[in-house]
Amino acid sequence: MTPDEIARSATPAERRLAGLALNPAAPEDILLRLLASESAAVRMVLCRDRALPDAVVDAVVAHPDTYTRSFLARSPHAEPEQRARLVDDPEWFVRAHLADGPVPDEDGCPARPLPDRTVVRIIETYDNELLGIGVLRQMSPGFRRGTATHPVAKVRRWFQWDTLTPRERAALLADPDPGVRKSAARHERHRDPDAVREDLPDRRCLARTTLLMYGALAPDVAAAALETDGAWAVAGNTSTPAEYVAVLAGHADPKVRIRVAERPDLAPALRRALAVDPDPGVRLALSVHPALTEAERAAIDYEVPEHEDCGHCSVPDADPDPERLRRDARSGHPCLRRRAARDPGLPADLVAELADDPDLGVRVLLSQNHPDAPATLLLRSFMEYTGSHRWHLTRRPGFPRTGLARFADDEDPAVRRLALLDPRLGPETADRLTRDPDPLVRADAARHPRLPVARLTALLDDAELAPRAAANPSLPLAAMNALVP
Template sequence: MNPVLRGLAANTSLPSELVDRLITVADTDTDTDIAAALAGRSDLSQAQAVELASRFEENAGRLAHEGTLTVADIDPVAQPHIALALLREGADRPEWARRLAEDPMVERRAQLAACPGLPLDVAEKLAVDTDVRVVAELALWTTPELAARLAAHPHAEVRSGVAANEATPPAVLAALITGEGLPLAQRCLVCDREETPFVHDPQCPRLDCDLRPGASCDGSHDSTILDIRQAALRNRATPAEAVVDLVDHPSTLLRWEIAARTDLPSEAYERLAADANPGVRADLASNSAIDHALIRVLASDRDHDVRRKLAHNPHVPLDVLTDLAATTKIGPTLLPRIAAASPAEIEALAASPNAVVRMLLAQRRDLPPEIRDALATDPDVKVVKSIATHPGLSEAQLRAMVDRHGARVVARVATNGDATPALLEDLSRHEPPVQKAFREVARHRHATAPALLACLADKQARPIAAGHPSLPPQVIADLLTDADWQVAEAAAANPSLPLAVMAELVPCPPRP
């Protein structure tokens, strides 16, 4: 790995001719990280994109997605990986798809199976592929008609793909859950490879083994059947009536999936609220479909995570949320219900005697100025730390926070987008030093050279400061040889790095 060249590859000021040189000198075996950085550039020319994709095929998908590769740029016979990338992005080239359906590499046929808009004859061919991985991938993405047929496939892995496909007809998804109307599966990945009964060791030491941890089969393909049901329960197209009967299923994994669904009758949610597993109840608590009566029941749940998830429910009543704030560690985050609070509710929350409630309100970034200013002078440091990043606060207000609360609020004040250059310099010299503040100052758009130089003294802030464009050019150049590779890479990616230094760093391609 060459961190300096990787940083240069991402440098937005790198001239096009140096991009050409980097693509040419990058080694296809060792410089894949440099190629990935080059592929992320927004200024690649079409010729550069083609050359990069030809040399580093793993980047073809990204380049195709960003539109820097087109169908006119490639030879699908010589560059099948690029052809696949373009097909995944919807390229209308049925002849490419037909050719790739005959490809001897299973991986390519499987990638083709995931492409949208496949010609019918190609999809039919992939549906009878000799490798089940190809058929299973097709099942995951194919049309409703073909998905319905593949639901009866003898291999359980294919049925699992059908269960996850949102284009699968609802009646078919219901059948995959109940098994009614479908022949029994004959094979699964476990019994394809192992003598049954077999349970795959989650700590399996075999390097060539790709069975899922805990996969098992006793002849009934039990773990894959469970996977099928999980996928169907997670599928939004699965009808609610097929789900309700599994509310009391012995598998916690299935009940967990059911608890997240938003289309069930209230009776099903009530049964889940009494589930013995707190994880199931916690997921139910965050479900936006549960009613206020059930929310109030869950608010008294003994499990902390259930109550914490309930606080994140967008429909939790404010009085319940206020009670939860007094008994549950929620943390400084913008809760959906507070984000949706009306002007009158905002005033009530701001006047709450509970500092945690005021802290949660202070996470909003659209508060009326009078509410914002009142919270900025709150006596509780939790509230002040939450409001400190709110836009519109003046330098005087931010300095007053630091004067009152000291090191406890310095990092949050440094995060404020309106912090002035002078304030950031003072924060970088604060005594006692605040390590997190150095990192925030180092990434701030208003940071000045003196503030950044102070940040370079902090180990964690040093790589961030090295990439800041306000750092003096000579300092940036000196950091290219830093003992910490992250610092050297950030310096190389700094757009203020002198062009002459960039040119010296990029090797010249060997002469033919």
């Protein structure tokens, strides 16, 4: 069964126990009893959806059920060192889930990297079918940068060719391992236009698109791609001849012209032409071109999307450029300031400046990504932003908690939920909000630690709210024990 099927098939009693499995106040002996449950739904929630103490992790690693161990292998809440303990699991199913990595949490944050030694073990011992993008996502930035010179030959095969120096490429082409040499030779071959022409599939497929995007293109290959399905791919290829880049700048499809506008080597004449392109998306793409001055940007009639996806969990730049970051933060272009706001390493003086930025996207992205975003900014961003990542703002380190009870009667249910973050919320208000018309407000109220015990225990028999009540940290220990068979 898939995880969704397991969850859908759970009985009301199993869902209540699954709620108890999430209770942060549940002692180890309760968690261990839940781990021994016959319910896959309970074990799934316990092992996948919360952090676990080491004693419980010990029991999960030794658990006889393959599914149970696999839930820990893909848990975004488990420490990487805990997940790494499954690297030599006897079951292919568990190893496959470890290699694929955690399912993204509800905020879509990337997985924390596995220990370097664990990644090496996976690469050395796992079947090739398990060595995909999941392993790459779980590499630390430093490990990924050092693959080309790693002492283990199989790790060296994970080199990133486009980032290597000529000396590093030459070393890989002469590597003592035949597999490394073969892989390096394949990449080197595609720096030869004649080899690309020879290897280019004549049908639409991933291999064809990849070669058109990254291979060295002869003029006839680029010309043929323009006439078929490859215009978008060659529009961003740095080897596309200049005369064809000029043709692509006038392509009928605005997506192709956007791709051209993003080229760092775009000629001044083409920049001027695309600056007045009839498509607003093309003009916006061109307006952030690194070769433009602030005056040239300001002269372009661009429109910044108001409801840009103001996400979070940005991966810090491995090689940050402090000067560019400062230029972006003080640019007149909102998109460049948004780019700076995403950087969790933004200096304190720029954080202070962008906290009062006139652009909502800048303020929200700063709130979502910087660890020192001010509390006043976090709350303001929540009140003004209604996008899909709104609730994540409440999980930022500096988000205020006390004083939020004042929002308990707000018309917006998302704002009413804020009241349930207040540790000083009145018990009678928490009780009232368990009857709120909004299901998310009711659910949060059922988990509030100041909910009166009488109401809390009564909710254990409520079909909708029992799982939330069972997860309430104020649930008496006697009631926890009574729930577990």
